[in-house]
Amino acid sequence: MIRKVLIANRGEIAIRISYTLREMGIEAAVVFTAVDEGALHQRLAKEAHLIASYLDVAQIIRAAKNAAADAIHPGYGFLSENAALSAACDEAGIIFIGPAAETISGMGDKLESKRLMQEAHVPVVPTWNGEPPDSEYPVLVKATGGGGGKGMRLVERPRNLAAAMASASREAAAAFGDSRVFVEKYIRQPRHIEFQILGDSHGNYVHVFERECSIQRRHQKIIEETPSTAVTSELRAQMGAAALAAARAVKYRGAGTVEFILDPVGRFYFLEMNTRLQVEHPVTEMTTGLDLVREQVRIASGEKLSYAQADLRQTGHSIECRVYAEVPEEDFRPSTGTIEVYEPPAGPGIRLDSGVTRGSSVGYHFDPMLAKLIVWAPTRESAIDRMKRALDDFVLLGVRTNIEFLRCVIGTGDFALGKLDTAFLDRHPELFSLPSDVPVEAILAASLPLPLGECSREEAGEGSSLTFSDAWTSGSWRNS
Ligand code: ADP
Ligand code: ADP
Ligand code: MG
Numbered sequence: 001m002i003r004k005v006l007i008a009n010r011g012e013i014a015i016r017i018s019y020t021l022r023e024m025g026i027e028a029a030v031v032f033t034a035v036d037e038g039a040l041h042q043r044l045a046k047e048a049h050l051i052a053s054y055l056d057v058a059q060i061i062r063a064a065k066n067a068a069a070d071a072i073h074p075g076y077g078f079l080s081e082n083a084a085l086s087a088a089c090d091e092a093g094i095i096f097i098g099p100a101a102e103t104i105s106g107m108g109d110k111l112e113s114k115r116l117m118q119e120a121h122v123p124v125v126p127t128w129n130g131e132p133p134d135s136e137y138p139v140l141v142k143a144t145g146g147g148g149g150k151g152m153r154l155v156e157r158p159r160n161l162a163a164a165m166a167s168a169s170r171e172a173a174a175a176f177g178d179s180r181v182f183v184e185k186y187i188r189q190p191r192h193i194e195f196q197i198l199g200d201s202h203g204n205y206v207h208v209f210e211r212e213c214s215i216q217r218r219h220q221k222i223i224e225e226t227p228s229t230a231v232t233s234e235l236r237a238q239m240g241a242a243a244l245a246a247a248r249a250v251k252y253r254g255a256g257t258v259e260f261i262l263d264p265v266g267r268f269y270f271l272e273m274n275t276r277l278q279v280e281h282p283v284t285e286m287t288t289g290l291d292l293v294r295e296q297v298r299i300a301s302g303e304k305l306s307y308a309q310a311d312l313r314q315t316g317h318s319i320e321c322r323v324y325a326e327v328p329e330e331d332f333r334p335s336t337g338t339i340e341v342y343e344p345p346a347g348p349g350i351r352l353d354s355g356v357t358r359g360s361s362v363g364y365h366f367d368p369m370l371a372k373l374i375v376w377a378p379t380r381e382s383a384i385d386r387m388k389r390a391l392d393d394f395v396l397l398g399v400r401t402n403i404e405f406l407r408c409v410i411g412t413g414d415f416a417l418g419k420l421d422t423a424f425l426d427r428h429p430e431l432f433s434l435p436s437d438v439p440v441e442a443i444l445a446a447s448l449p450l451p452l453g454e455c456s457r458e459e460a461g462e463g464s465s466l467t468f469s470d471a472w473t474s475g476s477w478r479n480s
Contacts, residue, residue, distance in 0.1 A: 002026055002071045002095060002301050006064040008085070009075030010054060011355030012371060013277070014041040017073050020293040029067040031060060035365050040357055054078045057085050061092050071095035071300060073293075077367065080276040081108050081147065097300040099254045099275050106250060107273040111144050111182055117270045120249035122242045125261070125269040126185040134158050136185055141165050143172035144180035149219030151175060154186060189421045190261035191230050192216065193268065195243035196284045198295055199252040204305045207240045207247075207258075208284050208292075209314050214420040215409060217332055222402070223409060224280035225319040226287055229380065229418030230262060239268055246273060255281075255296050264421075279322070279372070282351060286318035286376040317383040318376045321391065321406045325368040328405040329432050334368040337361070340398035345390035349376045349383075362399045370401065380418070384410060405431065 004027040007014045014030050018041075021028040029047040032039060033054060042048045049063040055078055064072050072089055074080035080098065083105040089096035098104070107113045114124045126132075132139055141164045143151030151172040153164040165181050173179035196208040212228035213221040231239070243258040250273075257278045259271040281292045290312075299305075325335045342358040354371035356362065362370065373390055377383035391407040408431050409415060414424065425431065 002297060004029065004067065004069045005071045005073050005097070005297070006031065006049075006060070006067050006069040007073050007075065008054070008060045008063075009073075009078055009080075010036055010039060010041050010366065011369070012353045013075040013077075013279075013355075015044055015355060016353050017075060017293050018045065020291055020297070021073075023291075024294060024297060026297070027069075029063075029069060031063050035363060038361075040355055040360060057082070057088050060085065061088050061094070064094050065092065069094065071097055071297075073097040073296070074276065076276050076279055077148075081274070083108065095300050097254070097296050099252060099256065103250050103252060104275050107256075107275050108147075109144055110142060110146065110272055111180075113273055114270065116249055117246055120245045122246050122249075122270045123268060125187065125271065128183045130183070131158070131161060132183055132185070138186040138188075140184045140186045141168045141181050142184055143168060143176060143178070144182055145176040145178035146172060147176070149216075151181070152219055155183075187261050187263050187269065189264050189423060190214075191228070191421050192221070192259065192271075193228055193231060193239065193262045194257050194259040194278075195240060196278070196281070196292070197243050197247045197252060197256050197258060198292075198299065198305060199247050199254065199256070200299050200305045201253050201302055202304050203251075204308075205244050205247045205252065206305060206307070206309045206312060207243045208288055208290060208312060210236065210239065211278075211280055211283055212420065213280060214422050215415075215424050216422050217328075217425055219422075221280065222322050222324070223319065223406065224283055225317065225380075225383075226283045227314060227317065229420070235266065235268075242268070242270070246270065254299050255292050261422075279369075280320050282353060282372065282374045283318040283320050286351065286374060287314045287316055288312060289315075316376055316378045317380040318374060319383050319387050319410075320372050320374045321387065321410070322369055322402075323371045323373060323394070323396070323406070324402045325362045325370055325399040326402055327400045328402050332402075334364065335400035336363055337399040339396060341395055343393075343395040344371070345373070345393035347390070349386055350374070350390050351376070370396070370399075381416075384416060 005021055007017050007030045018028040030041055030045040031049050031051045032042040051059040051063055072094055079085040081104055083101040086096045086104055087101040117124050138156045141153040151168050153168045155161050155164045168181045169179045192213045193210050195210050199205045210228050210231050211224050211226045213224040215223035246258045255277055257274040260268045261271055262268045285292055326332045327335055339356055339358055339360045344352050351374040356370045375383050375386040377386050387410050391403055394403050
């Protein structure tokens with residue numbers, strides 16, 4: 001039984017987790033550091049413990065003991081994918097709301113996780129430990145211990161590989177304390193499609209459908225939605241089965257995400273597994289009625305999943321926009337300051353998960369995400385209309401934000417058509433070159449001439465049958 005939880009995080013996610021705990025009748029305490037004195041998550045908490053760093057395992061364990069908490073929820077980022085925290089909880093007799101330490105370390109290593117997935121017959125991106133054959137270019141150099149889009153290099157020609165590996169290795173050593181890198185086939189114009197999974201400690205697993213996260217900057221998601229316009233019910237069944245095979249292969253316990261990239265002809269490849277609650281989890285909640293934090297707590301308490309795969313349904317459409325303190329036109333540089341005006345949107349089908357309010361100060365210490373704006377509507381079209389309206393109504397002054405930029409992206413013809421891939425922003429340079437006093441209508445008009453001929457068939461895998469190439473799976477994995 002969990003009676004009290006220490007939330008080892010800050011910002012919107014600490015607040016969001018506390019809401020569910022209170023609804024479950026569970027006490028919540030948070031941690032905060034000196035620069036976060038007065039931050040919203042600390043001010044809203046009934047109990048807050050000062051620590052020196054959100055990355056200090058020993059201090060977080062001590063805070064949990066001082067709080068007499070039975071469990072720790074790590075949120076996302078920080079120590080959420082750090083096996084040492086899970087292990088330290090075990091040692092201290094505290095429940096870690098997340099998977100076992102071995103699962104975290106196995107999945108945190110991109111090569112080890114691919115090895116496990118290949119064993120489970122889940123299609124993985126072709127990968128080399130050293131130089132790939134010349135015919136396989138372009139390739140992507142990746143950090144074995146990487147995350148957050150860091151330590152990646154696109155390499156177009158064999159002669160550039162060595163230098164790219166050396167610089168990626170340096171960046172990885174600095175960011176993750178792990179200099180190992182490897183080479184992966186670069187998939188052109190992919191879509192990022194991930195599956196939410198849940199596993200309990202009794203061997204039951206379900207997937208909770210997909211999220212499409214193809215709108216990215218620097219390999220980091222900024223807009224996410226579900227269902228994906230690229231996923232037919234047939235593809236959903238296949239990818240869902242692959243996600244479940246992944247979960248089963250590692251006896252996954254808790255909420256996790258299996259990330260895939262989907263190529264333009266409908267082949268999908270395992271990218272990585274995130275062993276935590278995902279930033280974009282609300283779109284899944286909005287369309288299924290599940291509260292994923294509640295599910296995490298129930299699973300950590302040893303309860304069984306209270307539904308089978310066939311009981312889960314998705315209704316309507318949900319989109320999330322990540323609101324950042326940043327300047328999109330200046331290469332997304334972070335912006336700092338004090339929030340002077342904060343008037344968030346409201347109305348039917350709107351959810352705001354925010355870590356800030358009026359008076360909040362935004363510094364350089366942490367990730368510049370301020371809030372997540374999530375909408376639900378019966379159809380994708382109406383969800384887009386709702387998101388446009390909500391972004392128009394969102395007034396946040398004092399720091400520069402990407403709100404207008406998000407509004408422009410959502411307003412493009414390509415977004416309306418579901419014509420998405422991870423290079424979306426590169427293909428829309430007009431989104432970056434706007435003087436900020438141009439009316440939104442003019443911006444939209446400028447980006448509207450649509451290459452209508454192009455957006456028909458390769459769209460959505462709809463109508464294009466899947467090709468199971470040798471490099472893919474040779475059809476060797478089964479839906480079981
Ligand atoms: P998601 O996969 O949930 O969309 P992101 O990759 O955007 O998550 O990362 C979620 C948060 O965690 C961000 O605030 C990001 O900066 C942070 N983060 C991601 N990977 C790491 C890492 N390896 N170390 C520290 N923070 C990370
Ligand atoms: P991270 O751990 O940093 O989140 P991922 O492996 O999940 O790294 O990749 C992040 C993003 O980088 C993907 O969503 C996709 O946009 C891009 N990406 C990763 N691998 C490939 C690939 N092999 N080909 C093309 N794009 C890729
Ligand atoms: Mg990823």
